[in-house]
Amino acid sequence: MNKSGNDMLSTRFDRPDGHLLSVYEAEGGYKALKTALASMQPTEVRDVVKDSGLRGRGGAGFPTGVKWGFVPADADEVYFFVNADESEPGTFKDRLLLDYDPHQTIEGTIISCFAVKAKTAFVYIRGEFGWLIDRVQVAVNEAYAAGYLGKNILGSGFDLEMIVHKGAGAYICGEETGLINSVEGRKGQPRLKPPFPAVSGFLDKPTIVNNVESVASVPWIITNGAEAYKNFGTEKSCGTKLFSVSGPVKNPGVYEIPLGLPFREFFNEQLGGMADGEKLKAVIVGGSSVPVLTAEEAMNVNLDYESLTNAGTMLGSGGMIIIPESSDMVELIQVLMHFYFDESCGQCTPCREGTGWLHKIVKKMRKGEGTVGDLDLLEHVCQGMAGLTICPLSDAAVMPMRSFIEKFRPEFEALIQETAPAGNCSLWPRGEQE
Numbered sequence: 001m002n003k004s005g006n007d008m009l010s011t012r013f014d015r016p017d018g019h020l021l022s023v024y025e026a027e028g029g030y031k032a033l034k035t036a037l038a039s040m041q042p043t044e045v046r047d048v049v050k051d052s053g054l055r056g057r058g059g060a061g062f063p064t065g066v067k068w069g070f071v072p073a074d075a076d077e078v079y080f081f082v083n084a085d086e087s088e089p090g091t092f093k094d095r096l097l098l099d100y101d102p103h104q105t106i107e108g109t110i111i112s113c114f115a116v117k118a119k120t121a122f123v124y125i126r127g128e129f130g131w132l133i134d135r136v137q138v139a140v141n142e143a144y145a146a147g148y149l150g151k152n153i154l155g156s157g158f159d160l161e162m163i164v165h166k167g168a169g170a171y172i173c174g175e176e177t178g179l180i181n182s183v184e185g186r187k188g189q190p191r192l193k194p195p196f197p198a199v200s201g202f203l204d205k206p207t208i209v210n211n212v213e214s215v216a217s218v219p220w221i222i223t224n225g226a227e228a229y230k231n232f233g234t235e236k237s238c239g240t241k242l243f244s245v246s247g248p249v250k251n252p253g254v255y256e257i258p259l260g261l262p263f264r265e266f267f268n269e270q271l272g273g274m275a276d277g278e279k280l281k282a283v284i285v286g287g288s289s290v291p292v293l294t295a296e297e298a299m300n301v302n303l304d305y306e307s308l309t310n311a312g313t314m315l316g317s318g319g320m321i322i323i324p325e326s327s328d329m330v331e332l333i334q335v336l337m338h339f340y341f342d343e344s345c346g347q348c349t350p351c352r353e354g355t356g357w358l359h360k361i362v363k364k365m366r367k368g369e370g371t372v373g374d375l376d377l378l379e380h381v382c383q384g385m386a387g388l389t390i391c392p393l394s395d396a397a398v399m400p401m402r403s404f405i406e407k408f409r410p411e412f413e414a415l416i417q418e419t420a421p422a423g424n425c426s427l428w429p430r431g432e433q434e
């Protein structure tokens, strides 16, 4: 963890004992829960979170309090899922929240459940995070023993059971309805929406799915108030955000920064610029599913939802991948397309087939067998995939693919055999996937 002085979520990231209940309590932990249960109505908690402007940190940036408001007021049974699947390439922030400070997320979850009147919460942890599952389970046990979970929490009459659930390593189970299906014991395949989970989710009951970072932000907001939260960030992108930064910068790692910080400032002052001998070529700001920015574009953008959208990309999960001049962009997109092909759940034809074709075509180009029609063919495949599927995984493959071609076209063109017939639709043996 790299401290940047904006530590709302990351106060205990550099503490070896920050995961302990005693340490969390000594630093004011669970006071927000006590305040919420003793002096607030569930709707008040929801309104404070809504007023704070907190937006979901799992990728889509949907306002958290607004989502909570979609749960029908007369629902008899509500479920809450903390999404700790964290499989988006380039993203490694939620694991720190759960490893170094699990009680912050647990407290945030209890308060969130109180707000939406959920009596059962699942913490859905990516299967590969074996040690985290143990870490969170120990913290959950501590919370039960201290009376923060279970029946009649702190004498308030509010009951909550918390279940730590281990995923099985599928990227698609990070998508909220794929996640719900997998906990129900079904295939981890996304559901068609509507209905949205807030209305009909787990066991067809109203269900809220929130990212770890979103939930972990809640105690601070309840303790300090919506206005204090809005003092960080911009008018529409409030608060701080964790960015996990990988690639050859001097100081890679996880940073908590106020939204709206210029990339240039973040890059020069906190990341320390590029490592010796490296030059910046491109940046993926929000995890591999968002369009890539050239170095010049990145240097002129601010790190908030609106600025990044205006620049043609997205904040996403904050998984920032720094790409050096020495990187082969075609190789990089081949790796990404292989990932999406591998992780497609297969239920929509455009995604199941399209991700495979994108990967095959790029792979063929890298073998030196690219033909003149391949770039058009890639675009043709993208057109058949974008916005046409049950979940956004298909678009998540299309967005980087298109932006890589648009911004680094000469690297693709260099792989094309000028002698091959124009429009050649790339006849290569079927079934050959790496």
Ligand SMILES: Cc1cc2nc3c(=O)[nH]c(=O)nc-3n(C[C@H](O)[C@H](O)[C@H](O)COP(=O)(O)O)c2cc1C
Binding pocket: 055, 056, 057, 058, 059, 060, 061, 062, 064, 083, 084, 085, 086, 087, 088, 171, 172, 173, 174, 175, 176, 177, 209, 210, 211, 212, 214, 215, 391, 392, 393
């Ligand atoms: C393919 C795919 C993978 C996803 N993976 C994750 C994930 O690992 N963690 C996460 O919080 N959200 C992930 N999401 C987003 C979730 O569907 C959902 O929007 C999010 O958990 C909602 O929480 P938030 O509102 O707090 O952001 C994924 C979405 C898609 C389409």
Ligand code: SF4
Binding pocket: 172, 189, 190, 343, 344, 345, 346, 347, 348, 349, 351, 352, 389, 390, 391, 392, 393, 394
């Ligand atoms: S878009 Fe892809 S991953 Fe999403 S539901 Fe369809 S086939 Fe599955």
